[in-house]
Amino acid sequence: MPTTRAEQPAISGEGRREIPDDTAGIPSDTEETGRTAPAGDSPADASGSRASRRADTEAAASGRPGARRRRKAPKSAPAARLNAAVVAATAAVVAATAAVVAATAVVVAVLGPWLRRVRPHYPRPGRAGWKRWVPSWRQTGGAALASFGLSVLTLSVAYAVTDIPDDLNSFATQQDTVYFWADGTPMARAGWVQRQEMELDDVPEDVRWAVLAAENESFYSDPGISAKGLTRAILRTVGQGSTQGGSTITQQYVKNAYLSQEQTYSRKFTEAMMALKLDNRMSKDEILEGYLNTSWFGRGTYGIQRAAQAYYGKDVSELNVSEGAFLATLLKGAGLYDPTLSAANRDRALERWRWTLDRMVEIGKLSPEERAGYRTFPKVLESNPLYSTGEQSDYLVELATQYAKKTAHISDKDFDRGGYQIYTTFDKKRVDQLTQAVGTARDKARKSDPEAAKHVHYGAASVAVDGRVLAVHGGPDHRKQGYNESNATTVPAGSAFQPFVYAAALEHGVRKSRDGAAEPLTGETVYPGDDEVPVTTPEGPYWDRSGRKVAAKNDEGRSYGQISLHQALASSVNTTFMQLGMDTGLDKVRATAQAAGLLSSSLGAQVPALATGNSTPSAIRMASGYATFAAEGRHTEPYTVLKVTRNGREVATDTPAPRRAMGADTAAEVQSALTDAFRTAYPETAAKANGEVAGKRGTTENDTAAWYVGTEKKVSTAVVVYRIDLAKSLEPLPLEGLGGTIADSVPYGIWSQALKPLG
Secondary structure: OOOOOOOOOOOOOOOOOOOOHHHOOOOOHHHHHOOOOOOOOOHHHHOOOHHHHHHHHHHHHOOOOOOOOOOOOOOOOHHHHHHHHHHHHHHHHHHHHHHHHHHHHHHHHHHHHHHHHHOOOOOOOOOOHHHHHOOOHHHHHHHHHHHHHHHHHHHHHHHHHOOOOOOOOHHHHOOOEEEEOOOOOEEEEEOOOEEOOOOHHHOOHHHHHHHHHHHOOOOOOOOOOOHHHHHHHHHHHHHHOOOOOOOOHHHHHHHHHOOOOOOOHHHHHHHHHHHHHHHHHOOHHHHHHHHHHHOEEEOOEEOHHHHHHHHHOOOHHHOOHHHHHHHHHHOOOHHHHOOOOOHHHHHHHHHHHHHHHHHHHHOOOOOHHHHHOOOOOOOOOOOOOOOOOOOHHHHHHHHHHHHHHHHOOOOHHHHHOOOEEEEEOOOHHHHHHHHHHHHHHHHHHHHHOHHHHOOEEEEEEEEEOOOEEEEEEOOOOOOOOOOOOOOOOOOOOHHHHHHHHHHHHHHHOEOOOOOOOOEOOOOOOEEEOOOOOEOEEOOEEOEOOOOOEOEOOOHHHOOOOEEEHHHHHHHOOHHHHHHHHHHHOHHHHHHHHHHHOOOHHHOOOOOHHHHHOOOOOOHHHHHHHHHHHHOOOEEOOOEOEEEEEEOOEEEOOOOOOOEEOOOHHHHHHHHHHHHHHHHHHOHHHHHHHOOOEEEEEEEOOOOOEEEEEEEEOOEEEEEEEEEOOOOOOOOOEOOOOOOEOOOOEHHHHHHHHHOOOOO
C-alpha cells in the first residue's frame, strides 16, 4: 500500500536523492500557492541550502509570504536551438509540399481527361509521310491564340514600363535668334541651330493640312501609331536592310524630341511605345505644333518658321497653301527635294508638290477650284537669306544684341537659349552704300601707301533725328577683327567738337569776370580769331602745368582777326572756340555735350583743350550729337532695335523718348552755322542740296584723326579715319596723309558717297 507524504521517512544527508536538471524549471508548490510547506514535506525542502532557509526567515519576518527566490533554468546550447529550428522548418516545408501535391492530385484528377484530349500529338499519329508534319486546325488555332496572348502580354508590359522623359532632348529645345532689317526682311541669325518655335495658331490651317496630307492624313484619328505603316516599314526593312517609313507624325515627333536619329529596331519599338503613351498625354494640336517646330527642312533649318524664311524670305504666317505644300514636300528628305540643288531635285519636288495638293483635294481640305489656281510651282529663293556672312552683318548683330539685352532686360543665360527675333533699325540700302564708300577709300589707301594702310580704320555711322541707328561700318571683317570701328572711343574729335561749345555759349552766356553776371550772346557776337592767341581768364593768361601759356592753333596757321561766332564755326576757327569755352565755363560745355548725346565717359578733361576736341566720342555718338541740332534741340538716345519677340510673342522693351537738350533757338543757330560751313567748303554740292545739308570737318592737332559730320534729310552721319595698330595698343598713330587734305578730305569723300544723292 503506498504511503502518504506525511508517512514518508526523512532522508538523511548520505542517502539524499539528486534532483534532475530537467525538472529545475518546474515551479514548486510554494511558488504556485504562495505558502510555506512544513519541514520534511518534500526532498527538495530537505535539501534546501542554508541561504534558502535564511531567505525564508527574512521573508517571514518581513511579512511577505512565499517570497522565496525562484531558480532560473539554464539556457540550452546554440546548436540545440538551431537544430530545433531546422526541424520545425523542415516539418513546415514537408507539410506545404504535401498540400501542393494533394492540390495537384485534385487538379489532375479533375482536368486530366480534358488535358489528355487537347494535348498536341505531334507528329500526328495515324498519318503517313509528310502529312504527319502538317498541324491540325486545333493545333494551328491554339498556337495562334497562344502567340496572340503572349504578344498582348508583352506589349502591355512594354507600354507600362515605357516612360516619357520630363524634358525634351537638348537638340530639340535649342533655337537660334534671327535679326531683321528695318523693312522686316531677314538680315542674319546667331546660334548653332536654325530653329524658331511658333505656336500652331500662327501656322495657316491650309499649310497645316498640306503637311498632314503629305505625311499623316489620319493624324487626328489614329492612336499615335499606324499598324499598316509599321508593317510596311518592317517589310521594307527586311527587303532593304534598313529601317524606314511607317512613322506617324506622333512617332516622328517622339524621335525628334526625345530619341536619337539612329536606325535600329529597338529605337523603333521604343518610339512606337512612347508614341502610344504620348498620344494619351498630349492633345493632337500640341503634338502637331511640336512636330512642326522640330522637323528638319534642309538648308540648315529646323522648324517650319525657319523653313519659310529660308525658302521664301517670310514668316510662316504669310505662306499660302501652295508654298506650304512645297515645304511639306521637304519633310520627305530635303536633300532630295530642294529644287535649287539639281534638275533631278526639281523634278522630284514638282511631282510631290502636285501630289500633295491633289491629296488635299481627295481628303476634302482643298476644293477643286482652289486647286486649279495652283498650277505653277512656287519659286523658292536661291539661297538662305539668314546666312551670316561674318562681315558687316556681324557688327550690326553685335550692336543689336547688346541693345536688345539691355532694353528688354534679358540675361545672358536666357538670351543664349535662343528663340528671339530682333527687328533692328538698320537700313540695308544705307548700310550697303556706306560699306561700298568705305571699301573704295580703303582700296585707294592700300594703293597709295600699303604699309601705312595696314593699320588704318574707318568708323562711320548714320543716326536719324529720332534716335534710330540706320547704318554703321564696323570694320573689314568681324571674324578677323572683333573691334568695332564705328563704336570705338579711342581718337579725339578735334574741331568737330566745336558745335557743342557754341551751343553751350548760346544757352548759358559768357562771363568776362569771375563775379560778373553771365552775358548773353548771339551768332553775331565777335571774338578774336588769330592763330595762337593765348587763352585768357579774368586773372590773365592761362598757364599749363609746364609753365607755358596755353594757345590754340588754327588749321594751316591761318588768322581771322575779329570774327563772329557764326562765321567762326563755319570756318572752324580753333582759337575762337578755345576762348569761348573758357568764357562759357568748361563744366557747362561738358554738360551741353552730354545732353546732346555724347557719353560722359568719352568727354575730355576740363582744361582749355576740351573746347578744341580732346574728347573721344565714337562715330555713333558724334552722329547722334549732331542729330540733336537737326531735331530742334531735342535728343533721343541712339537705339538699334525696333522690337523684340520670342517665338512670335513680343517682349517688352524700353523705348527711348526724346528729351529737351537745348533750346530750339540755340539748335537752329548751330544748325544754320553748320549749313554755312557746308556751303563754304563745298559750294557746288550745296547748291544741288537746296539748303537741306549741313556739316563740318574735324581735324586734330597731332593729325591722329580726321572727321566729317553732317546731317542730310533729318539723318546725321559721322565718318572718322584714324590709324591704330591693334596688335600693339589702342594708341592713335599719325595718319601720314591717309586722312586727305582740307580740300580733298577722305572722311568727306566717304560721307558724300554714302549719302548720294545729297539733298
